[in-house]
Amino acid sequence: MCNIINPMSNVVIKFGGSVLSNLDNIGIVAKKIATEFKKPPIIVVSAMSGVTNKIESVIDSVYNSRDLQKDFVFSTGEMFSAGIFSMFLEKFGRKSEPLCGWQVPIETNSSHGNADIKAVHKERISSLLERDIIPVVAGFQGICDGRITTLGRGGTDLSAVSLAVEFGFECCLYKDVSGIFEVDPSIIKSKKLDFISYESMHNASLRGSNVVSHKAVKYASEKNIKVIVKSIFDESECTVISKKEGDSKNLIALQKAFCIKLTGLDIPEIENSIISFNKKWCIFLSESDYLKNKNNFMIEKMYKVNLMHEKPINIGIFIRIAKKYSEMYGNMDTYSWICVSKDKRKELTRELYECFAV
Ligand SMILES: Nc1ncnc2c1ncn2[C@@H]1O[C@H](COP(=O)(O)OP(=O)(O)O)[C@@H](O)[C@H]1O
Ligand SMILES: N[C@@H](CC(=O)OP(=O)(O)O)C(=O)O
Known part of the structure; x- marks a missing residue:
């Protein structure tokens, strides 16, 4: 069972590090977006897999830095993938523009390293969509008092959910798994869930099932927006995270x-x-x-x-x-x-x- 994303409808699509594992994969997914999505979606990207960890170890090796500098450097992984993704979209025939969090802008509070989103401004992205230009937003980051902030590990899910809320679009998180399973598929084989309630997903996220960031689930629940988790390589399956009370699991x-x-x-x-x-x-x-x-x-x-x-x-x-x-x-x-x-x-x-x- 799956709510297939309708390429004719407006949607926010997030690609995480698990999908953006190498340039070939970025090319494959960008080609799919460029050729199959008639209406320009809002693309949100994480850093390529492993990059944020590498950046963190570089930061730690240089200096026990203040949060301000740390977030400045931390946010660069997403900027890199947004730029590359946007280049691929243009290569496959679509106009595109990459945007950092501060260019959107996504305003946050001042909690560097684990900031909360206060406001998402629509004007710049709206103007791109109107001109059929696909925005590629660097996830995981925002701005507070002119300084770059980051949203906490896994924060690109939150960037995607907040944009979907603001624009009233569907929100789809593309991962390397075809949905939420009862147990992490890399540990054992278990049943995939068609639906999961915000509450169950939030509990699981807080207790280690970081397939979707707990902050993103909480935000989606507060705004009552459904979130679809799926794999771009198997469009027939997905999990919908929503208010719907599922069967006991x-x-x-x-x-x-x-x-x-x-x-x-x-x-x-x-x-x-x-x-x-x-x-x-x-x-x-x-x-x-x-x-x-x-x-x-x-x-x-x-x-x-x-x-x-x-x-x-x-x-x-x-x-x-x-x-x-x-x-x-x-x-x-x-x-x-x-x-x-x-x-x-x-x-x-x-x-x-x-x-x-x-
Ligand atoms: N219950 C679960 N169902 C599905 N995947 C899970 C679950 N628990 C943990 N995972 C792990 O989450 C990973 C995907 O999440 P993550 O790596 O954060 O994705 P991304 O960074 O691409 O958004 C999967 O590779 C999977 O191993
Ligand atoms: N790159 C950041 C943000 C993020 O959301 O990553 P991912 O979507 O790959 O979990 C991190 O590793 O925390």
Whole structure:
């Protein structure tokens, strides 16, 4: 089942790093847009895959920089892909113009590195669309007080959703997967969902299923705009994220967890940590706390396998599985988790899926 995007209708189309993995792929998707979309869509692009991580490591190697400089450099990956994508569109016969966030402009608050969108101005893009020129917007970025800001990792999804809201267009996120699955397809084979509610997707995104950024899902939910996730290489399938309450489903999301196991009660002061007591004391760290503390403590890199369940699950079965794999687990009304080492994560995920998937 899929709502095929109608090439005759107005649409915002976002291509993420997973699709923009090399120049050949950019050429292939740009050709498809240039030849199949009669009405000019608004294209929104991420940096090519791996580029933002590389930029981040360059920034870290130079200087523990202020947010202002960091965002300036961070935003360049998207500028590069917007320019290249636009060149390909022209090569395939369509007029196009690349735009940075500040040129649109997309106004944000001043939270560098994790800014929120305050306003999207339509005039410049509208004037391009009227003249049949395809705008290619660099995602993940905006402007505040004349300074470039970035929207947080995965933020291009948010750029696309906010443009779709402002223009009243459909919003389609093209990924390297044909939709949202009950489990990340790179971990195990599971069922693809035709629909998922904002709430379920938001919960899954917050707990590691970063296929769609949690900020984008929240924004779409607040503005009640449906978001379509699909693959450009298989147009027959997709997932629609919307208000529609779907049937009850279990989703599994994997999250990296950085964990200090304590021998005594000598608890270090670490911001935002969750202290969990389950036979042993341990502290889960955020990735940034992990980087700050990795030289001072023995920190284990683990995986938190989160099972999101809309109905209560059989707790006896869950605890039996949890104990088989780990001493660290938790059970709540709507989600349960088990923390395991990297080598056990697939096996555990498979067992949870087999026991609890609907
Ligand atoms: N439940 C899920 N369903 C589909 N894909 C998922 C899920 N959880 C994680 N993923 C991963 O998300 C990836 C796509 O997201 P991402 O790399 O952020 O895309 P992009 O950067 O192109 O927007 C897929 O390659 C897939 O491995
Ligand atoms: N390039 C940025 C923004 C982004 O949205 O990327 P992607 O769409 O590839 O997840 C990041 O890596 O966070």
